Structure formats: C-alpha cells, structure tokens
Amino acid sequence: MHWFRRIFKGLLYFIGFLLLMFLILGIYVYRIADIKPPEIKDVPAMQWPMVQDSAGLTSVGANVLKQNQFGLYEMYLEGDAYTRGVVYGRLARKLIHDQELAFTNEIQRMIPSKRYLKFLKYVVGFMNRNLSDYIIREYQEEIYGISQAASEEFNWIGTNYSRQLNYHAAHDIGHALANLMLVGCTSFATWDTASADSSLIIGRNFDFYVGDEFAKNKIIAFYRPEKGIPFASVTWGGFTGVVSGMNLQGLTVTINAAKSEIPFGAAAPVSLVAREILQYASNIQEAIAIAQKRKMFVSESFLIGSARDHKAVVIEKTPDALEVYETKGHQIQCANHYQSKGLGGSELNRQQMEKSASVYRYERLQELLKKYPRNTPEHTATILRDYKGHQDRDIGLTNEKALNQFIAHHAVIFKPEQGLMWVSTAPWQMGTFVCYDLNEIFGGKGAERLHANAAGNIAADTLLKGPEYLKVKTYLQLEQQHIRHQDVSIQTLLQVNPNYYDTWRIVAEQYEKQGKSDSALWAYQKAMTLEIATEEERQYIKEKILKIKSQ
Numbered sequence: 001m002h003w004f005r006r007i008f009k010g011l012l013y014f015i016g017f018l019l020l021m022f023l024i025l026g027i028y029v030y031r032i033a034d035i036k037p038p039e040i041k042d043v044p045a046m047q048w049p050m051v052q053d054s055a056g057l058t059s060v061g062a063n064v065l066k067q068n069q070f071g072l073y074e075m076y077l078e079g080d081a082y083t084r085g086v087v088y089g090r091l092a093r094k095l096i097h098d099q100e101l102a103f104t105n106e107i108q109r110m111i112p113s114k115r116y117l118k119f120l121k122y123v124v125g126f127m128n129r130n131l132s133d134y135i136i137r138e139y140q141e142e143i144y145g146i147s148q149a150a151s152e153e154f155n156w157i158g159t160n161y162s163r164q165l166n167y168h169a170a171h172d173i174g175h176a177l178a179n180l181m182l183v184g185c186t187s188f189a190t191w192d193t194a195s196a197d198s199s200l201i202i203g204r205n206f207d208f209y210v211g212d213e214f215a216k217n218k219i220i221a222f223y224r225p226e227k228g229i230p231f232a233s234v235t236w237g238g239f240t241g242v243v244s245g246m247n248l249q250g251l252t253v254t255i256n257a258a259k260s261e262i263p264f265g266a267a268a269p270v271s272l273v274a275r276e277i278l279q280y281a282s283n284i285q286e287a288i289a290i291a292q293k294r295k296m297f298v299s300e301s302f303l304i305g306s307a308r309d310h311k312a313v314v315i316e317k318t319p320d321a322l323e324v325y326e327t328k329g330h331q332i333q334c335a336n337h338y339q340s341k342g343l344g345g346s347e348l349n350r351q352q353m354e355k356s357a358s359v360y361r362y363e364r365l366q367e368l369l370k371k372y373p374r375n376t377p378e379h380t381a382t383i384l385r386d387y388k389g390h391q392d393r394d395i396g397l398t399n400e401k402a403l404n405q406f407i408a409h410h411a412v413i414f415k416p417e418q419g420l421m422w423v424s425t426a427p428w429q430m431g432t433f434v435c436y437d438l439n440e441i442f443g444g445k446g447a448e449r450l451h452a453n454a455a456g457n458i459a460a461d462t463l464l465k466g467p468e469y470l471k472v473k474t475y476l477q478l479e480q481q482h483i484r485h486q487d488v489s490i491q492t493l494l495q496v497n498p499n500y501y502d503t504w505r506i507v508a509e510q511y512e513k514q515g516k517s518d519s520a521l522w523a524y525q526k527a528m529t530l531e532i533a534t535e536e537e538r539q540y541i542k543e544k545i546l547k548i549k550s551q
Contacts, residue, residue: 035132037144037161045079045086057450058091065091066450070425070432073217074450076441078224081138085145088240093149095217095237100154102213103167109211131165134268134295136276138227142240143168150238168241169269172298185256186361186403187303187334188383189312190375194330202305202312202414203380204254205429206234206243209407218410220423220434222441222449228279230442234410234423241271242278248438249282250307250416256334258299258316259352267297267319274302283308291315292322299348303334307416316343331369335362355535357400364390364403377413377422377433381458384411384429389531396500397472398479400533404429406472413458422458430469433458471496475503482506487513501530505541521548 045061052058057066063084065075075091077084089096132140143164150160157163187204195201209215217237224230231247246252253274273294281287287304302315314325316338323340326332336358338349353359368386372379387404389395398406411429413422419438425431435456441449463469475497478488490507497503508523524545532538 035159035162035165037147038132038137038140040082040141040144043080043083043086045083045090048087050090060087060090063087063091064450068434068450068452070434071218072423072425072434073219074222074452075219076222076224076449078226080226081141082145084223084225085142085240086148087145088142089146089149092219092237095219096146096149097151097153097237098217099214099237099239100151100163100167102216103170103210104154104157106211106214131169131266131269134266135165135168135272139240139272139275140165146238146240164238167238168271169266172270172296184336184357184361184400184405185254186365186384187254187256188332188365188369189303189305190331190369191311192330194369194373194375196374196376199415199417200305200307200310200312201375201377201380202252202254202303202416203384203411204244204303205384205403205411206254206409207405207407208243208409215409216426218423220436222438223279224442225279229282230438231278232421232436232438232441233275233278234412236409239271240275241269242275243271244410244412245274245278246305246414246416246419246421246438247278247282248419248442250305250419251278251281251283251287252303252305252312252414252416253278253287254303254412256301256303256336258301258318258336258338259348259356260298261319261348268294270296270298270300277302277304284311284313288315288322288324291317295319299338301334301336301338303332305414305416310417314339316340318343318346331375333362333365333369335359335365337362357533360390360401361403364388364401367391368403377415377420378458380413381411381422381429381433381461384413384424385461385463393531394499395531396503397468397475397497398502399500399531401531406476420453420456422456425460427464427469430461430464432460475500479506482509499530501527501532501537501541504530505537508544517548517551521545524548 048061050058050060057064063077065073067073073095077088144161147160147164150164154163184207185205189200189202191200192198219235219237221233221235229247229249231245233242233245242253244254255270255274273291273296277287277290281290284304284306291302296317297319299318303312304315305312312332314332314334316323316325321343323342325340336356337352338344343349367390368383385404387397387402389401395401406428408428411424413433420435422433422435424433435453437453440451444451474492478493482488488506488510490510493503493507504523504527508520511520511523524541527541
C-alpha cells in the first residue's frame with residue numbers, strides 16, 4: 001500500500017498545484033479586467049457652463065448638441081482629445097446612459113444567467129487585457145473624457161473607463177467569438193459612367209442589430225479635432241469610433257464584417273482603425289498606410305471612397321494580411337466576403353461565401369445597379385431600401401439575403417466631391433434621408449454649424465404608407481413574442497409573412513409547443529422549400545425534420 005500512498009500524495013500535490021494556479025489566474029484576470037485610464041491633467045472644459053436655449057440646443061463652449069425634427073441628434077465637437085471627450089460626455093450624458101442601458105439589457109436578454117455574465121466579463125477582460133496597447137493615446141484620452149459622464153449603475157461590468165473602452169471592441173468581439181455576424185452590411189460606390197453626373201457616390205446599410213432600443217437614438221457627430229481633418233460620423237451615445245463617416249477632404253470610410261477566427265488576445269478595434277483613417281487620411285494611399293500599420297484581431301473590409309482619387313476601393317484586412325480590391329470599371333460592391341485574389345481564396349472566406357447570405361445579397365446588389373446604370377443619390381436610397389430577392393422575388397420580409405432586412409441601425413449616402421452626406425431616419429433606412437453639407441457645417445459658427453441642407457433631403461419611402469409596413473411591424477412583434485417563449489398567433493404570422501422561411505420555422509416551433517408533431521413536421525418541410533438565408537439555419541431545420549420523423 002506504500003506505492004498507493006505515494007501516488008495519492010502526489011495526486012494531492014498536483015491538485016493543490018492546479019488550485020493554486022487557478023487562484024493566481026483568477027486574481028490576475030480580476031486585476032486586468034478593469035483597464036487603467038491614461039493620466040490626464042485637469043482641463044477647463046469641466047468648468048465651462050452648459051447653456052440650453054429655447055430651441056433645445058445645448059452648448060458647452062463652442063460645442064453644441066441638438067435634436068432635429070426627424071429625431072437625429074446632431075453634435076459638433078472641437079479641441080484636444082480629452083476636452084472633446086469631456087464635452088461629449090457633458091452634452092450627451094443621457095444619451096450615453098440610455099445607450100448603455102439598451103446594450104446591457106439586450107445582453108442580459110440574450111444571456112439571462114448572472115453567473116455566466118460575470119464569467120464572460122472576466123473572459124472578455126482577459127482577452128482585452130492589453131487593449132490599451134493597441135489604441136493610440138489620443139483615442140484613449142477621448143474615451144476617458146467621455147467615461148467621466150458614464151453612470152455608476154453599470155459598475156457590475158467594470159469601471160467607467162474600462163467599459164467604454166471595451167464597448168469600442170464590441171463589434172469585433174461580437175462577430176468573432178461565435179461569428180454571430182450581427183453586422184451583415186452592404187456597401188457600394190459608383191463614379192464616372194456609372195453615375196448620372198459622373199460624381200463619386202457611395203451608399204451603405206449598417207445592419208448592426210442589438211435590439212430596437214439600441215438603434216433608437218442616433219448621433220451625427222461633426223468633429224473638428226486639434227490634429228487631423230474635420231470629419232462627420234454616424235454614431236451613438238458614448239461611441240467615438242467610426243462605422244460610417246466622411247471627412248472634409250472628401251474621404252469616406254464604411255466597414256463590413258468578414259468571417260474571422262476566434263481571437264485569443266487584444267488588438268486595435270476596427271472602429272478605431274476606421275476613425276484614424278477618417279481623421280488622418282486624405283486619399284486612398286494614406287488610408288491603406290494607416291490600415292497597414294494597425295494590428296486587428298478580426299477580419300474586416302473597409303470601403304474607402306476618395307474625392308481626390310475620384311474612385312473607391314475596398315481594403316480587405318485580416319489579423320495577418322492586407323489586400324486592396326479594385327475594379328476596372330466605374331463601380332464597386334462590398335458585402336461580407338472578400339473579393340481580392342490574395343484573400344478571396346482563403347478557407348474561411350470560401351466558407352463564408354458558401355454558407356452565409358453574403359453572396360446572394362451581393363448578386364442582388366449587382367442586379368439593382370444594372371437596373372440603375374446611371375446612379376444618383378435617390379437611386380442609391382432606392383437600392384438600400386430594397387427588400388426583394390433575386391429577380392424581384394418575394395423571399396419574405398426581413399430575410400438576411402435582402403439588402404434591406406428591416407434591422408438597419410442606419411443607412412448613409414455620400415457625394416464626397418461635393419461634401420454632401422445623407423443619413424437615414426427611422427424606421428430603419430425607410431424614413432427621410434437628411435442631407436448635410438460638410439463645407440457649410442465646418443464653415444459656420446455656433447448653431448449654424450448644425451444646419452442641415454433641407455432642400456437636399458431624400459423623401460421617405462412610400463412603403464411606409466402602404467400595407468407592407470404594417471406587415472413588417474406585425475411580424476417583428478410576433479417574432480419577439482416567440483423569442484420570449486410566448487404563444488404566437490400562427491394564423492397572423494402566415495397572413496403577414498407567408499413567403500419567409502423563418503415564419504414557418506416559428507410556426508413549427510409553436511406547433512411543437514402544442515404537442516402537434518405532424519403539423520410541426522409539415523411547417524418545417526414548408527420552410528425547406530423557401531429561400532433560407534444561411535447553411536446553418538438550413539441544417540437546423542433538417543435536423544428538426546429528422547428528429548420528428550424518428551419519433
């Protein structure tokens with residue numbers, strides 16, 4: 001038995017060693033989960049008076065915020081990084097709080113377990129332990145300034161600064177950890193013979209969905225930074241990165257997610273790389289140089305439009321490589337797969353093209369551009385609002401294969417050579433596109449800075465006055481009820497969205513709840529005859545059919 005005692009004693013030592021390692025790791029993860037902010041000297045902006053006039057315009061020094069008649073918030077900021085951040089926070093304190101509340105509520109809905117949420121907090125903290133090393137000092141200071149206005153209500157996630165910093169990587173983490181692809185965006189550009197007046201025109205849908213409340217309050221931010229080029233960005237409370245923007249030199253940036261490996265460490269958030277390009281690049285070569293020197297931990301496409309180059313290109317970037325995709329013609333399209341020779345043939349990209357909705361959506365975009373061979377901003381809005389499938393087929397409302405999936409956070413149109421941009425208003429990209437002239441805004445003073453070019457607005461889509469809009473709203477309400485495990489009217493579902501495969505998937509699951517296996521099987525089989533968005537969803541439905549048949 002002596003050998004047994006020796007083995008048992010050795011096993012105890014080994015278990016003790018493991019426990020010690022786990023304890024040390026736990027302490028380490030706990031310590032690095034909250035990132036230390038940069039050291040900043042006090043700035044006068046904290047003491048500047050905040051003034052609100054009778055028209056609802058709020059100002060702090062030369063910086064202003066107001067809400068326009070269409071519900072968009074318009075904000076002008078200037079100065080050094082920390083001052084911009086502090087003033088941003090003071091002007092938009094409520095918007096920052098409401099945005100964080102919407103985001104955390106949606107996360108808690110998706111992950112109801114508090115224990116698992118706490119675990120994920122430390123996982124993300126560990127992954128992003130070196131995040132500050134990849135964010136330039138200027139943006140650290142700006143985000144730290146914004147964080148001064150964040151609410152202590154959310155300290156269960158982390159300190160104000162670490163939370164705000166990590167939110168700038170939410171786009172990356174969301175589509176990388178499980179390839180959730182919450183950002184299945186579409187963008188395109190036309191110029192010369194492909195545009196009616198030969199101007200460069202760019203359009204994009206930003207289909208980032210984290211619940212309806214998250215998309216409620218949009219900010220059109222106009223920055224005049226102490227260093228770099230003045231620019232405009234479509235954003236939300238607390239977010240200083242860029243997903244859609246244009247600068248005063250006529251350079252535009254929009255981002256489209258691509259399929260990524262699971263990351264195991266921090267790198268520069270995509271939105272802050274896009275921000276740096278927008279603030280410091282005046283042409284395509286300068287944009288490429290900035291993208292080249294920043295390490296990212298996810299794969300992304302940057303559609304870059306340039307007034308100086310009179311064309312657009314797509315910078316395709318992975319954690320390990322960068323390629324530039326150009327076309328010989330006068331138009332370019334971008335969905336969620338790579339097109340360059342260097343990256344287009346990668347295994348991950350082939351999977352993305354075969355199994356996602358990206359290629360179908362890309363082909364639909366090509367169809368629509370052929371329909372409007374001489375593009376205009378108005379045609380661009382029509383294309384971005386299109387909800388049909390190939391050859392105008394009805395593939396069901398909200399299908400991921402459509403350009404307009406009725407989930408867009410925003411859509412935006414640029415004419416960089418004229419300094420014009422149009423931003424969509426609710427609902428989704430169907431409301432009025434509000435026109436802004438960056439030359440007027442950055443040339444104005446005080447309240448004049450936020451004067452929209454109303455004469456250039458693009459009217460709301462006529463769909464909003466027709467029966468289709470009511471069908472979309474009804475379907476989305478029923479879908480949310482089903483997600484919350486509530487009973488849903490099968491008859492109403494089939495009345496409002498009968499040609500959508502996911503309608504029939506919901507119908508089948510409702511029948512399963514009722515114990516009606518035969519009806520559920522019939523509904524799943526019907527779903528298989530329709531245009532299914534992804535291979536993963538197709539396999540799910542196949543497995544449900546096989547399971548019912550085997551019972």
